[in-house]
Amino acid sequence: MKEILLVLIPTLTLVPTAVAAALAMRKISSAALEGMTRQPEIANQLFTSMLVSLALVEALVIYCLVVALLVAAKV
């Protein structure tokens, strides 16, 4: 039982989060790339904004990773 939980908790926590984050990142980066190709003169500005947005999305996955690790350590 313990082994099953140890496998299930991180998987069930991380996989949906990773999928959701991937969808969000797809939208962010495609929008940023479209903007960059349309207006190359503000490409630098858009790139930094894109990095910040990606980091904000990524942070959610990392929260889930930390929670998964904490819970898996308790099991």
Add this chain to the structure above:
Amino acid sequence: MQETVAPHLPYIVIFNLLVVSTVLIGLGIAATARPLKELPEGRQNAAELVLEWFVTQARRMDPGSVRLIAPFLATLFLLIFASNLLALLPVPLLKIPPTAYFSVPLGLALVSVLGGVAMSASVRGIGSALKHLVWPNPLQLVGEASHTLSLSLRLYGNIGAGVLVAALAAQAAPYGLPLVIDALELIPAVVQPVVFTLLTASFLSTAVHREPGPGKGGEPTTKLKPGSPLSLESGRAQ
């Protein structure tokens, strides 16, 4: 090897952080050893190339306090960047990046948030800075705490996970594979300090922002001299 290293990890991390700081301070001293010139060349040029981005960021936030904000952002960026790059060194104990040990990112995030409050106090005055923390919404205080948590967890998660993956890869295939993993590690090693600095800058820009007062408006309080090393654009012919 893991068992022998683990109890000494805090000391190793402190030593590595000291090594990184010493290298950075040495580079800073080397870059400013000669008297600064209006038209930079050699080392001064390289140093200004690094600092220009931070000066631009700081000037966009508050033109009056570039001297306060730009060094803060540049220090955070360079320290995190150099710490991350330690993971690429082929030296056994020195290759543990300090940012992969949670206390260091937590300390950096605390410095970033508390430094933001301190800078806000020095630019707008203590009362206004403290008021900004709880007014118009007291939950902003919680927001500051969560900034600390998110900044530190993001940095630690990325770099720590990278170190973990590199260790696992080295166990699985000691030759060849670690090189590929190290090359991939370069991406978070560069992106994470940028993100950390940008987020600090964006928190700072709300904290430092001055309400346009009567008459004075948002005018910069101190003008930079055209010849000073911090006024990059103004000294350059367009």
